[in-house]
Amino acid sequence: MKKSLSQKPARKSRSSHFEMTPAMQARMQKAMVSIGNIADKQARKDDKIQREARLAIAETFDAWLDWMEETAPEQVEEVFFELGCFATATNRRRMFKHAKAPEGVAERAQEQVDRWKAEEEATKADAAEDAQSKSGAAESHG
Structure with a gap:
């Protein structure tokens, strides 16, 4: 004998329409500004590190050339x-x-x-x- 398969109950359709409240929009905007500021600060910090590294190489180049001329x-x-x-x-x-x-x-x-x-x-x-x-x-x- 075959067992009958129980049927799953029908799902309720979810509303696909989502609206942000003005308070949610304000919080989202504030969060995006905050993320942008953090990213900008990190990028400037990284740029400064790279500028300092290039300057260190440039300042050392002449001493290295003097040593290379001898060796x-x-x-x-x-x-x-x-x-x-x-x-x-x-x-x-x-x-x-x-x-x-x-x-x-x-x-x-x-x-x-x-x-x-x-x-x-x-x-x-x-x-x-x-x-x-x-x-x-x-x-x-x-």
Whole structure:
């Protein structure tokens, strides 16, 4: 014999319409302002920490360069070369005015940057050419 399954009682439909009272809206607004102020304060604190860290590196750089000139002079040129390769054009010009910047490293860094730009442009041109040939092939099959 089969047992009959008991049926679940029908659920009451919940009202999906929720309205915030003016007091709730005021509390929500106050909470959002408070959260915004806390986030802003933390962001400013983090920015200050990072500014101080960059300043500490900058203030130590000359002493480190002096030490590098004594222990591994070839590394000084490599440091300036690598920094120059990743700097903006403006910062690159400024950087190579440094008293410890070796002769010729500015030109070497600029040559590397130019090579990277040429490689990037060639890659983009190849990609555009490939896309053009694929779209041309798709049109001829269509």
